[in-house]
Amino acid sequence: MTTAKDAHPAMDRMYRWTRHVYDASRKYYLLGRDALIGEIDAQPGEVVCEAGCGTARNLILMAKRYPQARFVGFDASAEMLKTANASVEKAGVTIPLRVALAQDFSPELFGLTEKFDRVFFSYALSIMDDWQAAVDHALTVLKPGGTLHVVDFGDQKGLPRWFKWVLGKWLHQFHVRFRPEVKAHFDSLAASGRGTLAYREVARGYAYLLALKTR
Numbered sequence: 076m077t078t079a080k081d082a083h084p085a086m087d088r089m090y091r092w093t094r095h096v097y098d099a100s101r102k103y104y105l106l107g108r109d110a111l112i113g114e115i116d117a118q119p120g121e122v123v124c125e126a127g128c129g130t131a132r133n134l135i136l137m138a139k140r141y142p143q144a145r146f147v148g149f150d151a152s153a154e155m156l157k158t159a160n161a162s163v164e165k166a167g168v169t170i171p172l173r174v175a176l177a178q179d180f181s182p183e184l185f186g187l188t189e190k191f192d193r194v195f196f197s198y199a200l201s202i203m204d205d206w207q208a209a210v211d212h213a214l215t216v217l218k219p220g221g222t223l224h225v226v227d228f229g230d231q232k233g234l235p236r237w238f239k240w241v242l243g244k245w246l247h248q249f250h251v252r253f254r255p256e257v258k259a260h261f262d263s264l265a266a267s268g269r270g271t272l273a274y275r276e277v278a279r280g281y282a283y284l285l286a287l288k289t290r
Contacts (some may be wrong), residue, residue, distance in 0.1 A: 105198050107226040107277040107284055112136050113226060114284065119143035121192035124185075126177045127151070127199030128214060131159035131170060138168040147185045149175040177209035181216055190216050195224035201251045209262055214269065214289065223270075223287045226277075230255045233279025261287055 112133060117123050121144045125134050128148030138146045146168075150156055153174050163170045171185050177199070182190055194213045200206040213223050228246070230253065231239040243253060257273065265272035270289040277283060 087204065105282075107282040108133060108197055109136075110277065111195065111197060111224060111226040112140065113285055114286065115141075115222075115226050117141040117144035117146075117193065117194065117195060117277055121145070122147065122182075122187065122189075123193040123195070124148060124180075124191045124216075126180065126196050126209065127158060127202075128172065129155055129197075131162050131172060133195075133197050134170050135162060135166045135168060136171055137185060139166070143263045147171045147173075147187075149173045151176055177203060178205060178212050180212075185230075190244060191221060192218055193222050195226075197226050198228070200225060200257055201227050201254050202244075202249070206254060206257065210257075214287075215266075217289050219289060222287050223289070225257070225261075226282060227257065228253055228282040229276055229280040231280050233276070234281060242278050258283070258285070261285055 083159070115123065115137065117137060118141075123137065123144055123146050125131075125146070125148040128134055128150050131148060134146045137144075148159070148170060149172065150159070151174070156172050156174060159172050163172065173180075173184050175184055177196075182188070194217060194280050196213075200209065203209055210223070217223060228242075228251070231242070239253075246252070261272055261274070264270065264287060268290065270287045272285065272287050274283065274285040
């Protein structure tokens with residue numbers, strides 16, 4: 076399990092330089108993010124938190140699309156948040172950002188007294204060693220009836236085997252792994268009565284979108 080003591084330096088080393096070109100390079104293969112932005116459909120007064128917000132690209136687009144909702148985010152890398160905060164300021168929106176781990180963030184981190192209406196992971200679970208702890212913790216900071224959203228790499232089953240192999244080799248350089256077990260965990264959560272699950276594939280299984288609406 077990754078701890079706060081060793082996670083932040085590791086993430087900072089990874090993103091100290093790549094944060095400057097992150098959005099320009101990732102837009103070509105992080106498919107489904109814009110679909111997630113539309114599907115979240117944040118309502119007036121809702122508070123939406125991104126776990127592993129990176130450059131805040133998603134949060135900025137959401138804040139502009141849903142100006143009556145509130146958006147916050149956190150990331151394990153203080154280096155990445157330098158870029159994120161600069162982007163937020165340039166965009167002219169208000170989005171509080173904090174350094175934290177997905178296994179222990181809370182509304183109090185942002186000065187909030189109530190739980191979140193929505194939490195989302197955008198291509199974040201595939202880089203986390205303890206992704207299940209992150210998912211389970213996120214559910215504890217959601218209001219009853221709140222929704223946990225995920226967009227991430229899928230099982231690639233509709234694509235050629237060579238493509239999956241090449242993509243896997245490329246992503247391994249960034250400590251990213253395919254995690255088909257994520258879907259199984261969400262299926263288990265839904266089956267146990269934790270909520271109602273919606274799931275769909277993107278680009279023949281290249282990626283997937285899911286949403287668990289809690290009870």
